[in-house]
Amino acid sequence: MALRFYNTLTRSLQEFHPVEPGIVGIYACGPTVYQLPHIGNYRTFLLNDLLHRYLQWKGYRVKFVMNLTDVDDRIIEQALARGVAIDEFTEPFIRGFFDDQQALNIRPADVYPRATRHVSEMVTLVERLLERGHAYLVDGSVYFAISSLPQYGRLSRIDLSHMRAGERVASDRYEKEDVRDFALWKAARDEDRRVGAVWPTAWGDGRPGWHLECSAMSMAELGESFDIHTGGEDLIFPHHEDEIAQSEGATGRPFVRFWLHVKHLLINGEKMSKSLGNDYTLRDLLQQGHSATAIRYLLLSAHYRKELNFTFDGLEDARAALRRLLDFQDRLERSPPGDEGGDSALPDLARTGLADFEAALDDDLNAPAALAALFTFVRETNAALDRGTAPAAHLEQVRHALRRMDEIFAVLDLARAEGQVDARFAAWVEERLAQRQAARARRDFARADAIRAELSAAGVLVEDTPQGPRWRREAPRTGPASA
Numbered sequence: 001m002a003l004r005f006y007n008t009l010t011r012s013l014q015e016f017h018p019v020e021p022g023i024v025g026i027y028a029c030g031p032t033v034y035q036l037p038h039i040g041n042y043r044t045f046l047l048n049d050l051l052h053r054y055l056q057w058k059g060y061r062v063k064f065v066m067n068l069t070d071v072d073d074r075i076i077e078q079a080l081a082r083g084v085a086i087d088e089f090t091e092p093f094i095r096g097f098f099d100d101q102q103a104l105n106i107r108p109a110d111v112y113p114r115a116t117r118h119v120s121e122m123v124t125l126v127e128r129l130l131e132r133g134h135a136y137l138v139d140g141s142v143y144f145a146i147s148s149l150p151q152y153g154r155l156s157r158i159d160l161s162h163m164r165a166g167e168r169v170a171s172d173r174y175e176k177e178d179v180r181d182f183a184l185w186k187a188a189r190d191e192d193r194r195v196g197a198v199w200p201t202a203w204g205d206g207r208p209g210w211h212l213e214c215s216a217m218s219m220a221e222l223g224e225s226f227d228i229h230t231g232g233e234d235l236i237f238p239h240h241e242d243e244i245a246q247s248e249g250a251t252g253r254p255f256v257r258f259w260l261h262v263k264h265l266l267i268n269g270e271k272m273s274k275s276l277g278n279d280y281t282l283r284d285l286l287q288q289g290h291s292a293t294a295i296r297y298l299l300l301s302a303h304y305r306k307e308l309n310f311t312f313d314g315l316e317d318a319r320a321a322l323r324r325l326l327d328f329q330d331r332l333e334r335s336p337p338g339d340e341g342g343d344s345a346l347p348d349l350a351r352t353g354l355a356d357f358e359a360a361l362d363d364d365l366n367a368p369a370a371l372a373a374l375f376t377f378v379r380e381t382n383a384a385l386d387r388g389t390a391p392a393a394h395l396e397q398v399r400h401a402l403r404r405m406d407e408i409f410a411v412l413d414l415a416r417a418e419g420q421v422d423a424r425f426a427a428w429v430e431e432r433l434a435q436r437q438a439a440r441a442r443r444d445f446a447r448a449d450a451i452r453a454e455l456s457a458a459g460v461l462v463e464d465t466p467q468g469p470r471w472r473r474e475a476p477r478t479g480p481a482s483a
């Protein structure tokens, strides 16, 4: 079966072939760096990782581009509130984002263009739109004239009877009921100057709109027409609709061939929101003692267009599934080989396992079906090993199949590294606690307090009980202040 993706543009499953044989260009809308990403964002970023890894697994050369939105309405608002320039404000969130990517074993993009470093391309794009009659100037701001582009609305299939052409919307995030001419470029306000969010142009100082940023950065990195563009489902309108309008308006060529959108993550059955206090960041969960590998596994385990409800029970299930994979890998390493000329079911199981795994992912990245294929392979290989030994070459074939499948889910090494860190950390805490008990026994309370302070600095809370000291990791600190 050929590789197929569900394309939001056509609302159908379509066979995927890149424009240039063997080479794929992907643009993923990255984080708006005004806070640390929450785990909903990571559902989308992990789908990108799955796509990135799978296309490489299939032998494509991939250019993967993920932008950082480091200037937009929300960033300016927050930088103003803190009284700092936008670059200074966004810096810790950018760092935090890269730390998270690494913790979740997300394969790095080839480039991470930052909006503030690509303003000249954005200005050029506005100039082209002005020249081609798709944009107009009002008091130093430039707006896109949606009535100038017949295909406007094709991606989101919005009801254009709501369209109020000639009326304008300045905000970057607006609702479907508010289809109006949108801002490409916003004239500088005093507030923008105070936070360093101003660039000069022929028509006056100002700053780019959010949608313009992604059109300019994607075309700068991937050309005017490219293969795949991804994002969360909330970006279909207006962000991606407006990206298409800007790019196609400026070039007269089709912008993106495949649009993939990820369904929003729910947490404990609810929408994620600040007011409900359930917009967990990755570090919130890690500080509560949850494992990055289990989080990665759980977020990848549902099909990206299906509902996924993140629960703490779900994390426990993910942990159990990971345990089974680790045990299986250990067994394969330990299994003594049988006679060299002997027979076994393993080569067939490896072949079928890999074929089923690939067929599942070919089918619009069906991760749950791929995991089912992986676990069937684990179960049947275990059963075959229960029945008797296999020649070394056969064992090597199943080890290879497991490694191949793990190139996509990428959890085994991560889980092992995590286990080692956990065990090392626990051993260190126990050793410090023993030292503290010894200090107390000799009534050296200053020393005992110093050790307690050292543990506390490492995020360990100690409680003295009649049975001796007990410890646990501290509850998470929340909010961007911990960034």
Ligand code: AMP
Pocket: 029, 030, 031, 032, 033, 039, 040, 041, 042, 043, 044, 045, 069, 230, 231, 232, 233, 234, 235, 262, 263, 264, 265, 266, 272
């Ligand atoms: P933002 O930083 O708000 O620009 O979002 C970064 C990416 O995360 C975008 O592709 C969003 O569509 C996506 N996203 C935001 N919230 C969620 C969620 N609850 N579940 C999945 N993806 C999300």
Ligand code: ZN
Pocket: 028, 029, 030, 214, 239
């Ligand atoms: Zn974008």
